[in-house]
Amino acid sequence: MVVPILTLTLGTGGCLVTASRYEEKTKEADSLRNAVASANREKNTLESDYAAMQKQLADEKEANEILSSRVREEEEELGRVRAELASIARRYEGTRITREELISHLLEKEKATGKRIQELSSMAQTCDMEREKLRRETVLQASALAELEKRVAETPDMESLRRERDILLGRIERIREDRLQETRRRDIRFAELAETFSGISSQIATAPVGPAMSVRVPDKILFLKGKTTLTNTGKQVIGEVGKTVSEFPAAAIIITAGGKPKIDEIRSLLTKTHSLPQGKVLASAGSGGRETELLLVIP
Incomplete structure (x- = not known):
């Protein structure tokens, strides 16, 4: 009696240790995932700030050039204005106009020129101020950019995180491709079933509805007259449906028939002859109509 109790105690202790180690590993994995997610978010923020700084610096350099x-x-x-004044002075040299006329004309030109020089000087001063402002901003942006590059370079395991991100993105892309391929395979199989059933009997109605296909079969085709035994044609129809369900791991079939005996007959053929698991064959008793619906679902 002591030996079984000791064995049970040791076994239970091992389970507790294993569960404790499992919980520790789970917490450690969660912490690592949280750290990776946090590092990815910080990296994305830094890269976004870096790109924005680069664009702003380029814009300011372009404005400085303008x-x-x-x-x-x-x-x-x-x-050109100074050259024009010199040309005017040379043109008036040797003419017979009075000294007063020459002085008056030159004074008018000088006044206009002085005004223009004032305007140009003011514009040049404004441009110099703008250029100095841009120069200071460029220095500040360059400093901020250098600091940002330093932070990006100092981020731990940046390269490994980038590789892990690329691996995850690749897995997601492969899952999408597999999903699309599975959807195409399902649509092709639905089209083949519709063609097969139309060849068996024109009274069999098929209608694809998204990831499902409804197959409506009159009971006079599916069962012997006045009985719940499947006809050879009925067995052929059920066989095609069972074959399709077995081709897709996530597929299932929902039977809607008039009465439990008919449902049991169809379920028996699917589970025993075609070896479908009970969980893939669902049933719903109808209102006693003259047709049976086989709803093939392939998510």
């Missing part, structure tokens, strides 16, 4: 171009154009225009 302002520099405007300053050069204004300096060129100032040079």
